[in-house]
Amino acid sequence: xxxxxxxxxxxxxxxxxxxxxANASAADTAKVLHIALPKAETGFDPAQASEVYSGAVIxxxxxxxxxxxxLARPVKVVPLTAEALPSVEDAGRRYTFKLRKGIYFAAxxxxxxxxxxLTAADYVYSIERLVDPKNRSPNAFYVAGKIVxxxxxxxxxxxxxxxDYGAPVAGLKALDRHTLQVxxxxxxxxxxxxxxxxxxxxVSHEVVDFYGSDIAAHPVxxxxxxxxxxxxxxxxxxxxxxxxxxxxxEFTPGDDPTDKTIAARMRGKKLPQVGEIDISVMEEAQAxxxxxxxxxxxxxxxxxxxAPIALPDGKLAKDLADRGVYLSRxxxxxxxxxxxxxxxxxxxxxxxxxxxxxRAIVMxxxxxxxxxxxxxxxxxxxxxxxxxxxxxYDPGYRGGIRYDPAGANELLDKLGYKKGPDGWRRLPxxxxxxxxxxxxxxxxxxxYDSLWKRAMDSIGIRLAVDKGRFNDQIKAAIGCHYQMxxxxxxxxxxxxxxxxxxxYGGNIDxxxxxxxxxxxxxxxxxxxxxxxxxxxxxxxYAQMTRQxxxxxxxxxxxxxxxxxxxxxxxxxxxxxxxxxxxxxYVDIDTKAR
Numbered sequence: 203x204x205x206x207x208x209x210x211x212x213x214x215x216x217x218x219x220x221x222x223x224a225n226a227s228a229a230d231t232a233k234v235l236h237i238a239l240p241k242a243e244t245g246f247d248p249a250q251a252s253e254v255y256s257g258a259v260i261x262x263x264x265x266x267x268x269x270x271x272x273l274a275r276p277v278k279v280v281p282l283t284a285e286a287l288p289s290v291e292d293a294g295r296r297y298t299f300k301l302r303k304g305i306y307f308a309a310x311x312x313x314x315x316x317x318x319x320l321t322a323a324d325y326v327y328s329i330e331r332l333v334d335p336k337n338r339s340p341n342a343f344y345v346a347g348k349i350v351x352x353x354x355x356x357x358x359x360x361x362x363x364x365x366d367y368g369a370p371v372a373g374l375k376a377l378d379r380h381t382l383q384v385x386x387x388x389x390x391x392x393x394x395x396x397x398x399x400x401x402x403x404x405v406s407h408e409v410v411d412f413y414g415s416d417i418a419a420h421p422v423x424x425x426x427x428x429x430x431x432x433x434x435x436x437x438x439x440x441x442x443x444x445x446x447x448x449x450x451x452e453f454t455p456g457d458d459p460t461d462k463t464i465a466a467r468m469r470g471k472k473l474p475q476v477g478e479i480d481i482s483v484m485e486e487a488q489a490x491x492x493x494x495x496x497x498x499x500x501x502x503x504x505x506x507x508x509a510p511i512a513l514p515d516g517k518l519a520k521d522l523a524d525r526g527v528y529l530s531r532x533x534x535x536x537x538x539x540x541x542x543x544x545x546x547x548x549x550x551x552x553x554x555x556x557x558x559x560x561r562a563i564v565m566x567x568x569x570x571x572x573x574x575x576x577x578x579x580x581x582x583x584x585x586x587x588x589x590x591x592x593x594x595y596d597p598g599y600r601g602g603i604r605y606d607p608a609g610a611n612e613l614l615d616k617l618g619y620k621k622g623p624d625g626w627r628r629l630p631x632x633x634x635x636x637x638x639x640x641x642x643x644x645x646x647x648x649x650y651d652s653l654w655k656r657a658m659d660s661i662g663i664r665l666a667v668d669k670g671r672f673n674d675q676i677k678a679a680i681g682c683h684y685q686m687x688x689x690x691x692x693x694x695x696x697x698x699x700x701x702x703x704x705x706y707g708g709n710i711d712x713x714x715x716x717x718x719x720x721x722x723x724x725x726x727x728x729x730x731x732x733x734x735x736x737x738x739x740x741x742x743y744a745q746m747t748r749q750x751x752x753x754x755x756x757x758x759x760x761x762x763x764x765x766x767x768x769x770x771x772x773x774x775x776x777x778x779x780x781x782x783x784x785x786x787y788v789d790i791d792t793k794a795r
Contacts, residue, residue: 228472229426229442233790235476235772236500238484238493242435242673245418248403249331252340252676254692254782257400261783262440262479263308264403264423267299267325267382268394270781273453273461276591277696277780279398283320283424287394294389294734297397299325301380308443310422312412320424322376324404327367329374330355331405334365340680341401343703343712344694348393349373350385367407391734395695400782426474426786435673438481442474449473451774451787460776468774468789475789485644500772501785504765507646509578513765526770526794530777531763535592536692537584537701538759540567540639541716543682548629549637550717552753555630558617560754563637564603565610566657567757576649581760586747587701589761591779593735594698594743601758602751607660614661627662636664640684642672650688682710682717688759689715693780697735698743702727705750718755770794 243256248264251257269282281287283305288297305320307313332339333346333356347353350373359365373385386393396402403423413420421429426446431439451468455461484490487505494502504512512519518529542560544550549559573581588595618630629635639654641647651667658665668684679687691713694700703709706727707719726746733739750756766777771794778784 228448229474229477230790230792231442231477232792233476234478234480235785235788235790236480236482236498237785238482238490238499238502239438240485240487240490240503240505242483242485242671243438244673244676246421246429246432247418248328248401248405249334249337249339249341250418251401252680253673258782259429259438259440259481260400260403260421260423261425261781262427262786263421263425263429264400264405265305265425266398266400266402266404267301268398270398270778271453272778272781272784272787273455273464273776275456275458275779277778279394282398283404288397290391290394292385294391294393295386297384297386297393298377299382299384301382303380305424305447306445307406307409307424308422308428308445310409310412310420312406312409312422318406318408320404321379322382323379324406325382325402326371326374326376327407328403328405330365330367330371331410332401333359335360336365340712343709344396344399344401346712347708348386348388348390350387388732389734390731392695392697392699395697399694401694427479430478435483435671437483438479440479440481442477446474453787464774464776468787471789474786476786479785485642487644487646494767494769497769500769500790501775502767504767505646506576506578506580506762509580509765512767522767528768528770530766530768530775532777532779533582533590534692534762534764535589535696535779536690537587537589537761538688538690540686540688540757540759541679541684542755542757543685543687544717544719544755545682546685548635549685555617555619557752557754558613559619561603562610562613562619562661563657563663564754564757565606565613566661568605568653568657569760570605572650572653573760576646576653577760577762580763580765582763584758584761586743587705587750587758588698588743588747589693589701592693592696592698592701594702594740596740596744599744599747602748603754607657610661621662625662626664634664636666638666638668638685640668640670640675640679640687642675643669679715680711682715687715696780698739699731702730702743702746705746705755716755718753720749720753723749723753 239255241255245251246256246260248260251260265283267284268279271278271280283301285300285302288299290297301322307318329345331337332342333352351371355369355371375383377383409422410417426443427440428443430441451471451473455465487507490502491505491508493499542549569583585601586599619627621627627635641651655665691704704713705718707724710717723746726742730739730742764777768775771791773789773791775788
């Protein structure tokens with residue numbers, strides 16, 4: 203009770219003392235936006251959150267230096283807390299940022315009643331938290347190996363058991379209160395995009411010190427919203443931050459008529475307009491669909507199984523259109539894949555027998571059936587690790603592995619995976635063979651399990667399915683504790699590096715959930731990081747994809763279409779390919795029904 207009272211008093215103090223600087227008048231408490239997450243969140247600490255659902259909440263509360271333009275396609279980076287885009291020197295190795303003055307963290311007991319300005323040192327601290335061994339951050343790969351002196355700081359922390367946040371780091375400097383300079387170990391022309399990610403948001407050391415191990419439940423940032431209520435895996439309520447500096451909706455539309463309409467209705471409005479964001483966790487697709495139908499959700503990422511109802515013949519259904527519902531459709535810069543644990547004694551390793559087993563599994567899976575049955579034609583098969591619409595994608599590249607159960611059976615026969623009297627295959631040493639797929643409990647996952655069972659039956663391999671919750675599984679998957687696990691990756695930033703790094707050996711125990719380490723692939727990846735987006739880099743990506751096919755650490759899946767249905771009362775929504783919490787740029791017509 204004392205902690206609750208302290209938080210309330212601090213918030214009231216901030217409202218009374220800083221009302222003149224606040225943008226409280228812009229957000230209307232009568233405007234409530236209702237949305238749903240299809241998977242449970244894991245917490246709201248940028249250093250520890252590992253999936254997009256938590257990331258979206260973080261993006262509404264905290265702020266990185268840069269952001270993505272709401273309307274621009276192709277996507278472009280724009281300043282957020284920085285005054286302008288960084289000055290880039292030394293062939294893409296040195297980035298210098300000037301922060302906007304007068305940006306303040308939301309009032310919180312951690313600041314003991316004082317107004318706390320955002321400084322360059324906060325970004326230094328936040329970046330260092332990503333490599334602090336005690337955080338075991340799944341987001342460390344964004345900066346590890348990239349910033350001069352940062353890896354050495356982390357290495358010393360592993361030896362001493364504590365990261366020295368006061369120690370100088372040559373490549374990470376607050377030159378003054380509002381100037382940040384980052385020096386990289388090598389040229390990297392995508393680094394500005396990394397600094398637009400929620401994982402790189404500013405966190406204050408006072409807040410981390412105050413809440414300690416409970417920091418994931420107490421996000422405190424400089425952004426437009428505050429976390430008012432959180433019931434894990436159930437309900438999240440955000441309210442407009444009364445101390446937010448405010449921003450003006452001033453995005454420039456392109457040639458798209460929809461963009462022009464959005465701009466005409468939103469231009470010049472102060473943000474945020476919406477006073478409360480009500481977020482429900484609804485893992486069952488039918489529950490989300492029915493809630494939208496009843497008007498209980500304002501924005502719905504349409505579950506694929508309801509696409510034939512909502513989008514007959516690819517067009518919005520008449521009953522929805524008559525109600526004023528509108529559609530925002532994009533091909534996501536995202537991939538799905540099933541990772542094979544390269545550390546597993548049965549399915550991992552680089553012997554010809556293990557490679558053949560993985561290759562046969564990939565050949566047995568019918569991706570076209572997945573697109574037709576599970577995705578309801580709302581997806582496209584992937585040819586590369588990089589999806590369409592992302593820098594580095596080669597539209598002429600064609601994958602070398604095709605759906606071919608007969609060929610998969612021949613390959614297994616040849617490499618010694620013989621069938622026993624019971625019709626099931628055995629390992630080359632004669633021992634029994636059963637593979638285990640980690641899966642979730644929702645209806646979509648059950649359909650997916652059926653496709654996998656059919657694929658394994660077609661090549662005589664027993665398949666067991668291990669059910670669990672996604673937000674529990676993701677933590678275990680990062681450490682490669684599952685034999686087979688299906689995952690997805692949406693672009694943090696629209697560059698091929700963000701996808702190719704998923705297979706880089708240096709990212710094991712972070713984003714590389716297959717624990718795949720290939721000297722050939724890693725050498726090509728390290729060369730690619732030294733090049734800007736160019737034909738030469740795209741050629742390297744093609745070579746890396748071919749090596750990936752040879753080793754087969756994944757079954758590469760699909761790129762999905764995202765069909766977002768929006769109620770007529772929501773003004774200005776447009777689905778963004780990479781920006782999380784794109785709903786924070788909308789308004790609500792309180793008179794519409």
